[in-house]
Amino acid sequence: MQKPIPMSSYSIENQNPNNSSPLNLWLNNDLALNHAVCTAIRRHSLLKNAPNKTLANDFTSIISDEILLQILSKHPDKSQRNSNFLVSKGWLNLQGRLVRSLKVFDWDFLISGRMFFRFPNLTHVDLLHGTFASNNTSALLSIHEFGCFRLSPDEFLCDDNRSLLLPVDEVDFGLKVLASVYPNLRRLVVMNCSEIGLLSVAEECPIMQELVLHMCNDNVLIGIAAFSNLQILKIIGVVDGFYKSVVSDRGLIILAQGCKRLVKLELQGCEGGYEGIKAIGECCQMLEELTFCDHRMDDGWFSALCYCENLKTLKFVSCKEIDRNCEFDENLGVCLLLERLHLERCQLRDKQSVRALFLVCQIVGEVVFKNCWGMNDAMFFNASLCRRLKFLSIEGCSRLTTQGFETVVLSLTELESLKVISCKNIKDDEVTPKLSALFSDLKDFKWWPGNTSLLSTKLSFSDMGKRGGKFFKKF
CATH class of the missing domain: 1.20.1280 (Monooxygenase)
Incomplete structure (x- = not known):
């Protein structure tokens, strides 16, 4: 009878792509998988029969x-x-x-079977930190997306950060073991896997609903098409200073054709362009929330956004640009069901792309600007295209002045809620009586532009606060 090869018999340095490697023998040998899965059963049996x-x-x-x-x-x-x-x-x-949710920090905890014995009913598993191969504690690496990791100086200065991670084959094997034990898995976070690992999860976990893929590329997305019930997906292709992988139109088209029940999609550091976004809009008819984070999209991609006919929330986070080559206004189209537009830590320096953004989103009812560079009076004026706007939040936009702010706000006849925080060029002593009257009619109002507030004096003779609601609130 063939015995399974112990985990200690292979290491990161001994990995090779040949089919005769110990790890590939594990992947192709059902006895190895049975050994890992049955470990938990034996442990449970021994503990149950032991005298207490x-x-x-x-x-x-x-x-x-x-x-x-x-x-x-x-x-x-x-x-x-x-x-x-x-x-x-x-x-x-x-x-x-x-326990239903767990973050795995030690990969051996998964492979040895101890995890299955200790937590038999998991539905949410995060393997992100467990895929790091280093256990040294001489230096600290801090990355916003992952948290903190302790690495040796040699590893910290290494140009190829893939050496810090477990090999792809080993991660795939861990996913195969995980899926065989937790068929009710609903959420999974993983990094540096291949389409083989994802296919094994898709086959064993038919009710998987949320997936987060770090270091994802076009080939990995071949396996994601098997998740027929997937509703929430986050794809991270690039994290500056740590890793870079390519997600292009090819991967986005594969994604669109396979995951037609998506409700929420986030693309971080992804490339692609018009064809990929168009495929997502045409195939993912249930998509309601779309987020672009630090995107690398090709010029002209933005005109495909109107194909997302049921989109309700659109977010841009840490984007250096929207689109450098927008089409003419008549070719852009409009997202007819869009309700929310959020821009955070984005560079809004191209007047044409900002205008195109608000033309596509002119039906929106909520707009949020937070710490956006380049947001001056000329850029903010495009927000007046959103005639149905009811909620407006502006935070950390230091170049926006009181005059530019007033011009837009007075044109928004349906505005109900307003929030202004840390905008140093919007000053209390420049607020006109007409703008003060508008403030008094708002249902929700938060005002802290960054200087000593004199607005309470200006509004002391108004009817503010006498209409049954909390109209003015100091943030």
């Missing part, structure tokens, strides 16, 4: 596990509920059965 010396003093032992689980799950204090495992080994096992 404290049984005589444990009065809760007379209560069935099912009833005790119901009691523990009703505890209102989550922190207290998580500390219940300190009572006894029996309570430790019960507490593990209540």
Whole structure:
């Protein structure tokens, strides 16, 4: 009988692409998978049959596990509920059965089977931190997307950051083991896998609803087409200073044709262009929220956005530009069901692309600007195209002046809520009586432009605060 090769018999340095490598033998050998999965079963059997010396003093032992689980799950204090495992080994096992979400920091915890024994009912698993191969503690690497990791100086200065991660084959094997044990998995976060690993998850986890893929590329997206029930997807192709992979029109078209039930999609550091976004709009008819983060889209892509006919929320985060080569106004189209437009940490320096953005989003009812560079009076004037705007939030836009702000706000006849924070060139002493009257009619108003507030004096003779609502609120 063929024995499975122990995990200690291969290492990162010994990996090779040949089919005769130990890891490939594991992947092609069902005995290896059975060994990993059955480890948890053997551990559970040994613990269950072992004599419990404290049984005589444990009065809760007379209560069935099912009833005790119901009691523990009703505890209102989550922190207290998580500390219940300190009572006894029996309570430790019960507490593990209540856990549904887990972040894996040690890959061996997954491969050895200890994770399946300790937490048998997981539905949300985050493998991001576990895919890092380094355990050194001599230097600290901090990345906003991942958190903090401790690495050696040699690794920190390494040009190829892939050496810091587990090999793709090993990550795929971990996904295969994970999927075989948790068929009810609903959310998964993983980095540096291939389409083979994703296909194994798709086959075993038919109700998967949310997927986050770091270091994703076009080939990986071949496997994502098998997730027929996927509703939320986040694709990270590039993280500056750490890794870079390519997601182009080819990958976006594969994604669109395979995941037709998507409701929420986020593309971070992705390339592509008109054809890819058009395919997503035509195939993903249920898509309601679309986010572009630090995109690398080709010129002319923005005119394809109107194909997302049911889009309700559009977000741009950390984008250096919208589109450098927008088409003429008549070719842009309009997102007829769009409700929210959010721009955060974006560079709004191209007047033509900003105008195109508001033309496509002219039906929107909520607009948020947060820490956007280049947002001056000329750029902000394009917001007056949104005639149905009811909620406007402006934060950290230091180049916007009181005059430019007033010109747009007075043109928004349906405005109900306004929020102005940390905009140093919008000053209280420049607010006109006409603008003050508009403020008094708002249902929700937050005003903190960054200087000492004199607005309360200007509004002291108005009817503000006498109409039954909380009209003026100091942020």
